Amino acid sequence: MKSLNRVEISRSALIHNFEICRQRADGAVLMPLVKADGYGHGMIECARIFAEQGAAAFGVAEAVEGVRLREAGITQPVLVLVGVVPQTLPDIVAARLTPVVTDASILPELSRLAGAKGIEIGVHLKLDAGMGRQGVLPAGFVDLVQAVHGSAHLRLDGVMAHLPLADDRQSANSDEVLRTFLKTTAALADCGHGTCCLHLANSGGLFYVAGARLDMVRPGIALYGYYPDGAAGAAAASSPRLRPAMRYLTHIIQVRHVPAGSGLGYAHLFTTVRPSTIAVLPVGYANGYLRTLTNRAEVLVGGRRAPVVGRISMNLTLVDVTDLPEPKVGDEVVLLGRQGQEEIGADEIAGWMDTISYEVLCLFGQLNPRVMVD
CATH class of the missing domain: 3.20.20.10 (Alanine racemase)
Structure with a gap:
């Protein structure tokens, strides 16, 4: 497994x-x-x-x-x-x-x-x-x-x-x-x-x-x-430029359709203002995706950005994919790194977390299964 x-x-x-x-x-x-x-x-x-x-x-x-x-x-x-x-x-x-x-x-x-x-x-x-x-x-x-x-x-x-x-x-x-x-x-x-x-x-x-x-x-x-x-x-930076070596990804485990006025997650820190499609991700602060990213972060789904909505839980994060074409259970979601023509770097995530790239990389890399590629 x-x-x-x-x-x-x-x-x-x-x-x-x-x-x-x-x-x-x-x-x-x-x-x-x-x-x-x-x-x-x-x-x-x-x-x-x-x-x-x-x-x-x-x-x-x-x-x-x-x-x-x-x-x-x-x-x-x-x-x-x-x-x-x-x-x-x-x-x-x-x-x-x-x-x-x-x-x-x-x-x-x-x-x-x-x-x-x-x-x-x-x-x-x-x-x-x-x-x-x-x-x-x-x-x-x-x-x-x-x-x-x-x-x-x-x-x-x-x-x-x-x-x-x-x-x-x-x-x-x-x-x-x-x-x-x-x-x-x-x-x-x-x-x-x-x-x-x-x-x-x-x-x-x-x-x-x-x-x-x-x-x-x-x-x-x-x-x-x-x-x-x-x-x-x-x-x-001038060329040749440094290349980020880490990419952090997960997968959609549920796609939910909720009406306008729906409170999402602990404390209902986000309430939908329109009928919305919400993707549920099996990632949270236990995986280094900290609560400070609540209502701040974005992820990549199908090569496009989607906002994190609602409070990040220990093992669950919600993403608003209403404007994306037909996201499905099992689709890859990139939290850090490139997908298609879009990229989210550790510096950007560090800005959302009020920290530095060093901490972002240590958190993500040490709290998740890791594999060497290419």
């Missing part, structure tokens, strides 16, 4: 987006972010595709994600970006993951565990160059570098920071963060440290911040087909 709801992920779109990021990287290697289950696109499947295209490393949030990648046969370095705490260190060492270190407190135990395995673990340091969220401040950077050098079984492989306003092309903040990062990491030479991978650019940094590419870039949302500044970025 298959669900009536399905998320389709386009392999060709993922490859296309990877190549665009590679071209923009200007010689820097790519570390795709596959955390959050590949932004809802499937962590393992996406990592395998990106590995085939030449990914140099991968970024995950927690160690458990990195372990899953290793079990799936991914051999590239896997950086654990958050959640490097004492209870995760044994798995990090056993799976030969690369921890991103924010302070020296973790180093003694990490070195001890590596020594017990008879191996050396490479680490990346996280510098807070202006993000204000996590990492060592510039004043403490040299001390942290020296603490790594003083750990018998650890090796400093890289230093990273993050850009807080890379999606705002009018802000001078990214240039300031870049200057702080380069000035602070220049101290590596004074510490007697040789080759070290420096990386700062997320998708916004890759597309919009001159000079931020450095040795490695960390694209996330761009790999999945969306611009970091949303619809504005998509409108301003």
Whole structure:
């Protein structure tokens, strides 16, 4: 049995987006972010595709994600970006993951565990160059570098920071963060440290911040087909353009004909003003199609837009198809993606939900059966 709801992920779109990021990287290697289950696109499947295209490393949030990648046969370095705490260190060492270190407190135990395995673990340091969220401040950077050098079984492989306003092309903040990062990491030479991978650019940094590419870039949302500044970025993009990789579809399970004056759904938040044809869809907030889309969203039926009407339920959504030609039970309905000449993108849905495309993709991709196509 298959669900009536399905998320389709386009392999060709993922490859296309990877190549665009590679071209923009200007010689820097790519570390795709596959955390959050590949932004809802499937962590393992996406990592395998990106590995085939030449990914140099991968970024995950927690160690458990990195372990899953290793079990799936991914051999590239896997950086654990958050959640490097004492209870995760044994798995990090056993799976030969690369921890991103924010302070020296973790180093003694990490070195001890590596020594017990008879191996050396490479680490990346996280510098807070202006993000204000996590990492060592510039004043403490040299001390942290020296603490790594003083750990018998650890090796400093890289230093990273993050850009807080890379999606705002009018802000001078990214240039300031870049200057702080380069000035602070220049101290590596004074510490007697040789080759070290420096990386700062997320998708916004890759597309919009001159000079931020450095040795490695960390694209996330761009790999999945969306611009970091949303619809504005998509409108301003030049060719070749990113291609959304996710399509979310369902099917009509009932077609109802109701008179004018009919209240629809919980709380009767929509009342028909004419005799109406209503299509019932087996999708709701349990599938990531949130209640905030009530009376706001549109879907595609037969290649044409139709409005969502009435409150979205846990497993049911109503659509007004009065103006469409003879919709039938079993007809495909597209909630996200293209059907015919029409398309509904994650940026548009994010506008209806008062959020960003990242959240839309994670919700839809993680709460529905998913299949890789083409």
